[in-house]
Amino acid sequence: SQTIHQWPATLVQPVGSPLSLECTVEGTSNPNLYWYRQAAGRGLQLLFYSVGIGQISSEVPQNLSASRPQDRQFILSSKKLLLSDSGFYLCAWSITGQKGNQPQHFGDGTRLSIL
Amino acid sequence: GQNIDQPTEMTATEGAIVQINCTYQTSGFNGLFWYQQHAGEAPTFLSYNVLDGLEEKGRFSSFLSRSKGYSYLLLKELQMKDSASYLCAVRDSNYQLIWGAGTKLIIKP
Numbered sequence: 001s002q003t004i005h006q007w008p009a010t011l012v013q014p015v016g017s018p019l020s021l022e023c024t025v026e027g028t029s030n031p032n033l034y035w036y037r038q039a040a041g042r043g044l045q046l047l048f049y050s051v052g053i054g055q056i057s058s059e060v061p062q063n064l065s066a067s068r069p070q071d072r073q074f075i076l077s078s079k080k081l082l083l084s085d086s087g088f089y090l091c092a093w094s095i096t097g098q099k100g101n102q103p104q105h106f107g108d109g110t111r112l113s114i115l
Numbered sequence: 116g117q118n119i120d121q122p123t124e125m126t127a128t129e130g131a132i133v134q135i136n137c138t139y140q141t142s143g144f145n146g147l148f149w150y151q152q153h154a155g156e157a158p159t160f161l162s163y164n165v166l167d168g169l170e171e172k173g174r175f176s177s178f179l180s181r182s183k184g185y186s187y188l189l190l191k192e193l194q195m196k197d198s199a200s201y202l203c204a205v206r207d208s209n210y211q212l213i214w215g216a217g218t219k220l221i222i223k224p
Contacts, residue, residue: 043214103148106157
């Protein structure tokens with residue numbers, strides 16, 4: 001069966017510091033991968049998605065970036081965090097193609113607090 | 116623009132039935148999803164509708180009317196563990212999910 005791992009679970013970082021969140025998927029090949037951010041009481045905001053190694057699409061202009069160095073690894077990074085980067089970050093995967101009734105499956109999330 | 120509307124919060128009684136509505140306006144339609152999200156946790160998939168009508172899955176059912184841009188999630192025999200947020204998401208013409216802000220459901224004994 002497929003599993004998704006995301007870490008760390010919680011992170012407290014000072015303003016201006018760098019960020020690296022990692023997500024890996026097991027049990028499937030060539031998944032679509034996603035990074036979302038969820039502010040308190042708000043819906044999910046899609047940040048990045050990837051349909052293959054090295055292929056990254058950005059949905060929202062910001063100081064974050066994403067990379068996919070391996071088929072089942074997705075990394076969210078920042079060189080300098082802002083206060084507004086605080087939130088709940090979620091990684092998700094889905095079967096390639098997104099056709100049909102295949103949902104997205106989420107990791108446990110990272111709660112990021114910027115001080 | 117694309118928009119998904121859900122009530123912000125609803126309250127129901129243990130053992131009762133509750134209906135959570137979702138209306139949407141999106142560029143294209145390729146299916147509607149309902150997710151459950153407990154506080155502090157990740158969303159988990161509940162149901163999928165792409166054709167008009169009712170899909171039943173145990174205590175949960177989901178309905179879709181594409182002509183009206185409308186869906187609802189029906190929860191029967193409510194249990195305390197059903198206290199959570201319920202997220203409606205629509206897959207648009209680019210096969211991206213557009214998410215509603217979620218409905219926080221509070222279950223009272």
